[in-house]
Amino acid sequence: MSEVPTAPDAAVHPRPVVLIGPMAAGKSAVGQTLRTRHGYRLIDSDARIVAAQGTIPEIFAHHDEAHFRRLEAAAIGEILADPDSVGAIVSVGGGAPMTPAVARLLAETTVVYLLVDEQTVAERIRTEGDRPLLAGHPLQRWRQMYAQRHETYERLADLVVDARGHRDLVTLADEIHEHLARAAGKEQR
Numbered sequence: 401m402s403e404v405p406t407a408p409d410a411a412v413h414p415r416p417v418v419l420i421g422p423m424a425a426g427k428s429a430v431g432q433t434l435r436t437r438h439g440y441r442l443i444d445s446d447a448r449i450v451a452a453q454g455t456i457p458e459i460f461a462h463h464d465e466a467h468f469r470r471l472e473a474a475a476i477g478e479i480l481a482d483p484d485s486v487g488a489i490v491s492v493g494g495g496a497p498m499t500p501a502v503a504r505l506l507a508e509t510t511v512v513y514l515l516v517d518e519q520t521v522a523e524r525i526r527t528e529g530d531r532p533l534l535a536g537h538p539l540q541r542w543r544q545m546y547a548q549r550h551e552t553y554e555r556l557a558d559l560v561v562d563a564r565g566h567r568d569l570v571t572l573a574d575e576i577h578e579h580l581a582r583a584a585g586k587e588q589r
């Protein structure tokens with residue numbers, strides 16, 4: 401049986417912890433590492449949308465971006481309102497914080513920003529993969545979106561984790577876990 405253990409090591413953080421940052425920063429991958437290594441419950445808003453609506457390329461092929469943003473905002477709203485999300489790690493898509501309703505929700509919870517630069521993501525986004533907004537010229541599109549978004553990421557962040565230069569997933573997950581454990585300890589005092 402390959403059940404995920406009930407996380408003796410997970411910091412019981414009093415609120416959901418949302419991972420934000422640009423496409424290919426590692427939000428989903430770091431979230432998985434926090435789950436497997438430290439036992440956090442992980443909720444990925446894109447995975448939830450895909451389970452209900454089909455793949456992200458399919459959604460963008462049949463609808464416009466505004467439609468995707470409504471689905472995304474609804475999914476994140478549901479996740480953050482669920483009492484079971486307390487202490488969970490929530491990874492969201494790179495564009496989610498740009499929706500004002502989502503930004504308002506993020507201002508009320510704990511937000512971890514994975515900071516990367518284009519050198520770090522270049523190889524990861526050599527092709528658009530399942531990210532339709534990178535179609536055509538992935539690195540150029542990524543750069544444009546980063547320029548439009550990074551101030552919002554910075555404004556919402558409670559913790560900025562430097563994920564530049566290929567720092568490994570375990571190191572990043574451990575850094576986040578240690579921060580959350582410390583913050584949870586302070587809340588209990």
Ligand SMILES: Nc1ncnc2c1ncn2[C@@H]1O[C@H](COP(=O)(O)OP(=O)(O)O)[C@@H](O)[C@H]1O
Pocket residue numbers: 421422423424425426427428429430491524563566567568569572
């Ligand atoms: N620090 C890292 N070290 C090695 N590979 C990484 C790292 N961060 C992300 N990746 C890889 O890069 C790709 C994009 O990461 P992903 O977690 O999907 O990014 P995001 O969810 O932020 O868009 C995945 O294949 C992932 O495994």
Ligand SMILES: O=C(O)C1=C[C@@H](OP(=O)(O)O)[C@@H](O)[C@H](O)C1
Pocket residue numbers: 421422423424427428446456492493494495496530531532533
């Ligand atoms: O930045 C964006 O606008 C998007 C990021 C993607 O998620 P990741 O950041 O996990 O790649 C996904 O939500 C969609 O393709 C749009």
Ligand SMILES: [Mg+2]
Pocket residue numbers: 427428429446491492493
């Ligand atoms: Mg992701």
